[in-house]
Amino acid sequence: MESIETQTFQVVVAGAGPVGMAVAIELGLRGIRTLVIEPRAADDYGIAKVNLVNARSMEHFRRWGIAERHRANDPVPAEVKRDLIFATRANGKIILKAEGAYEWREPLPIASEVPEWAPFQAIEKTLRDRLNELDQVTLLPHSAVTDFVQSEDDVTVTYEGSGGPKQVKADYFIIANGPQSELRRKLNLRLEGETLFYNTSWYFRAPGLAKLFDNTQLSSMTFFLNEDAYGDILVPQSEDEHWGYYVSPIPEGVDANDWETIKRMMFRSVGQEFEVSEPRGWIWGSHARLAKSFNFGRAFLIGDAAHLTPPFGGFGMNMGIGDAADIGWKIAAVLDGWGGPRLLETYTLERRDVCAFIIEGSSHNNKLWGKALVRAHMEEESERGEQVRADLRKFIIEEKTQQFRSLGAQLGYRYKGSPIIVGDGTEPPPMTYGDYVPSSVPGCRAPHVWLAPGDSLYDHLGTGFCLLKLDAGIDTAPLEQAAAQVGLPLTVISPSHEDVNARYDRKLTLIRPDHHVAWRGDAVPEDCDQLVDIVRGSAGYR
Template sequence: MTARVPVLISGGGIAGLTTALLLRREGVYPVLVEKHAGVSPQPKARRFNPRSTEVFRLLGLAAEVAEASAPLASFSAVLAGPTLVAAQARDMSGMRERRLQQARIPELSPGPNVLCPQVVLEPILRRAAEERGVSVRLGTELVSFTQDGDGVTALLKPADGEPYKLTADYLVAADGARSPVRTALGIPRGGHGHLADNLDLYFRADLTGLAREKPFNLCEIDNPVASGAFLSVNGTDRWLFSTADFPEARTLGDGDWHDLLRIVIGVPDLDVELLSRSPWESAMRVADRFRDGRVFLTGDAAHMMPPMAAAGANTAIADAANLAWKLAAVLAGRAAPALLDTYDAERRPAGYAIAEASSTVRGHVGDMLAAYTSPDRRHDDLLATMFGTQYTEGAFVPDGRDPAPVDHYAPAGRPGTRLPHAWIDARTSTVDYAGPGLTLLTGPDNGHWITEADRLGLRLVEVPHQGWLAETCLPADGALLVRPDVIVAWHSASATPLAEAVQWVLGTAVASAQPQ
């Protein structure tokens, strides 16, 4: 008999592991398969924004991520020059307003910006997934699958064993930009398409002394031999040089690459070891749909975009947060299957907008950095972009107000926007109250909400923070219904009663909205 599981996840990168962990938080035991036996040989994404680190807080991993990112905590400089040795601090005068906005991030989120290369972060997520009961099957490839109205049957092939079948209620494709799952489904992609060919050289070299003098995050290199950018990986002996792909790359040996790296670093006799060489395409391609029956696309499988500020990885984490609680609610019978349609309705427009914005900086990473820091470049409001995004339709009840502004951060507790942050005590943010299940946040005058929340199976949390109540436009006797992905689902100013709102959000008759 073919074994059956609730959710099969194909892909063990950031998207797949985060989805698995969030499913466990909601009470679901998924199976995750990853065709590679170990972590990626490339550092990949490095910067994770506060919306992502908020998810790590919800997963109880904030301390581990902070420790892992500590080596690069002071690596914030942006340099430019003909070599790394000769590079100087880049003129950032055109970024003054953006720096002022970045300085406000601690006011708006309990999660920091962190530099934590994916090669460092993935083992943390994988270990947590295994410890919490996720069946992580490395070296196992999803060879093929079929689906019908009852589930998805997958053929899995371990590297050291015989193929076997596994049936799941749902399949999550977190299998990268070339997604075999998306290809098998025949889902087309739109967007700007190809933007540039690039080559990443991941190497070992002891640059501790140089990094101590100028701890840099990024260094743009303009050199006749090779232009591109250096990126810090651990701040001591692991680095990445990203450049345009060389037409003659296949004819170059390790010695040639070592010589090239010594030239652009500026140290002729430097001991260099090339760890990996990875060509990659910078492109914008977004799937025309993120759901096909019982199959869902997340991360790069859903939206491919240029890597500036790790936009793809951060968007993947948001995908996972959106999808996981919906799958869990449907699997537990707390929500109707129609709730799953809102994943595409919410995340596809958001993914397309982020991919399109990322595509305004083109070329290799050095070109992207130069364009991004240009005084002539127009930047959208960072805080509104990061914290103020509003879904236009989905699993929430509009309250009749106009949409949130896009030129500054002021979501005001609108349904379809992120729950505003405020510190309740030294360690607890309002954001930390999101999930598992739906949560009702109330003002201090909440007597009439207690019975209602109990009847509906909602967790109730009183928030006696006057500033936060004012920010969310809640009176002392008001309330917000919050989803596990930190999105407001209902505001008590709405004409819709709470019981009807829960039914609307879950798409089913009023019943317990809380995991049992």
Template sequence: MDCDVIIVGGGPVGLFLAAELGQRGISVEVFDCKPGTSTHPAANANSARTMEHFRRIGISSTVRSLGLPRDYAPDVAYFTSIVGHELARLSQPASRDAVEWAKAHSFTWATAEPPHRCSQLYVEPVLLNVARSNTTCRVHFSATVVEFSQNDEAVEVTVEMDATAARPAQTRTITARYLIGCDGPRSFVRKSLGVRYEGVAGEKREFMGGQMSAVYFYAPDIYRVSPHAPAWQYWTFGQKQRALIIAVDGQGHFIMNVQMRDDEVPDDESVRRRVAEAIGADIPFELKSSSTWTAGFTLVAEQFSVGRVFLAGDAAHLFTPTGGLGYNTGIEDAANLAWKLEAMIKGIAGEALAISYEAERRPAALRNTAFARGFADSIGHLQVPAETHVNGASGEAARAAVGDYLAFHATAEFVIPGVHLGTRYESSPLVEAEPGPQSPDTANLYVPSARPGHRAPHAWLADGASLYDRFGAGFTLLCTGSAGASAEGQCEGPLHRAKVTLPDLTVVHIDDVHIAELYKAAFVLIRPDQHVAWRGDVLNTSFESAALRAVGRAPEGIASSTDVAYPSAA
């Protein structure tokens, strides 16, 4: 084998996967046809869950320092135009205050890493640096995968590599154990597998449903002419067009999305007019780049893997970007897949582990695309009355009414801890579901649950540290209350055998009543991606079976042994 894993696509999902695999000692080669990381802003919102994964690989603080200035509040605001009437505003904490804000709001945002508004323009170079810092990881740009084939043992890939300052043009044939398609909505990998998208395509809406024009421009005078407080997102409802303008750096760089009219071709004059209409003033600006894309998709691939080839990110699902869920769902794909690839490559995994990727992530993609579609409907089908744009009492009344709805919508779309933190894998082949009802899966409320398959509940420890920082890079056995000291002293029995199954197992003892009540068990087995694999009050054959099942191995033939039991924490 030339390497363990080949990744096609060097966007945020591919680079995150490469970075984590590299940290796990897996040899990786990444190929992307672009000349480098993104130069045009696209994804602009990092969810709490994405930031938690960034924390795991050691970059959350770096990412949180990027994007808007640390004192710039990333508000979401709605206007007739930026210099016109403000209709509604959702206030959000600046990045310098975000973590302390999350601590104060831990009853709703139960995380050490609240959302952070920062474009992939800045995130990708950080991920690239982390990936390349691992000697086992190589990233190649201006390199196009043109063909691949697979058998029971390996995947063979043909790559055409353009000439660069560092290398001549060449065609390479590379063999790896696995191939991951992170190559976007037009994925060559997915199409080569014959895998189709399923779902809704081409939905039409007044906004966020049709052909969109995205313009990246520099116009610092926006802050001078606007009579309103700065915002991160400026949604404008003009008489001729609607627009979404996003502040990229808080210094005058913006990305504007507008829905194109039928048969319209964007040119410099139409761009100038659109920018002026959204701002409400004709100010100078510098056009940096532009692109077109299509809103109105709610699509999920019919399969997420075929043999030794897996799909992640936009190659596996395509969103209308309301709620910022597409990119963040892709990061979760990569986090789910990374530790499984490691286990498969190192010979720890059973057959069910590869199958579990689709079993876990496809339902998550269906869930998240449905949430995004609902957010798009809520804003895209809104009919703004003409009176909103007139002066006098009727105009004021119309603006107040529209503002009431937009304030409701802003909370529904952007205050979504349930979406960020509530993904669960109870139907996974890697867990045995507990009896009883699950916690609710709603967008705006996250209810912590330590049921197997759920994200391990986060908590702040008495010393101010995050519980997550105590978890290992591999599996973690969390011991609550008095259980921990005895468990750590065991050298025989179920724990010893579990350590054979899970050689990277970290045992963590936290004697904290709050943690015991939160997890409702004396022992909790937590996966590398921070999802619960098992919990119980006895280290017995059930625990051993759960350890085997967690890496896709059949929990059969386990010899009985003396149980290690402790009083229930529930």
């Protein structure tokens, strides 16, 4: 096998967590030779961290050919309802049941995929298997990037493995090795913002625990709300009865590293003791932090290396998947020769404001938890207790529902004001965390339509730009020729479907590789070359 140092790579990625693998898959599917350097073994998957691939990320999984594979990789048994439950105890009272909070029962009309709730090891296995199938992607395990030096023409990456320090050159370097990244610190950059509080997670095996939910419901996630006010959560993690137990925030005076203390807290919330074994625990923070820029010459920050969001809402990894989709097609465009000199600088311009919006909403979710939801008499077997629980249910629905009904943050963000988006003077719908209103205004995610059962409009857009043409009488040849002249890949489609006509307000809509609308109009522009130059990041460089 040819050594890494003698091979030629176009992109090096530091870190093979979900976000690092996502950007490598995006690049690999576009024919970009990519090296991913990861300290863990090739078959070492993380545990009890992320559980939710949201609807938007699942749409990217669909593009990458792994949406159904990911569902098949979910090891949690079907008898676990994919609901979110707020309950006093496992053997107590249900306060609120959010049915299908993490997996919709039926396809969504507004998205090509529904969220998938599956343990972290399933997410990593799905991505790792796909990455290993791509001839253009090389995974280097048991190694870690220690340094990088940029020049005008390339990046030299130093990494340490079993054979000591080595170097490899590439055109671009992506930093995807998490919030404590020393590589980010080499850029004299920190994640600015606040830490809301610290939490603890424990992963263990409990063969009889599932049976103790008979009084409530065995669900994907159970939030315990009782007068102990621990702010704790139980989550099934495997078919052989592994569980995740989360306490957020760590109560004052509790040693989160003391398993005996944590175990007693968990027993109280469940309502009785049960057999547990193989415990592993760690402490982590609920952070609301963001880097000032994600672009640094030929180096780019993505995922937790660029931003940290509080966990309630499930956006940490999913924001990183969005980063990967954005920077991936742009780097590939530049390396393929049709991306312009301004294209890569739009990565921060587009993604940072979106991340800030999601972090703000997720912070709101986190502050309404634990003691903030505790009420006197909430566990009483009495009319007073019933009324307290009813009032609390109403409060949660009014103030906290966006935690698990967040389609606005998943699907409704837009890249308004981006220099590679051509606006038409129309204001998009207000951007809200919970509610999503489809819109074809430039910068928005292109409205989704089912053309037939299982047949999404997105399945026909291609891997480059797509021109959605709703009037056969329009001559789009000038725009197609302008694209071909600079090598910009362009697919033209004319679906005959009433829902497409209803969702799209113009006869022509130009859609980017990441599904966002770049331009729209009722006729091709007078200067098609100028339009193509804008959307590919070459305006001003003609």
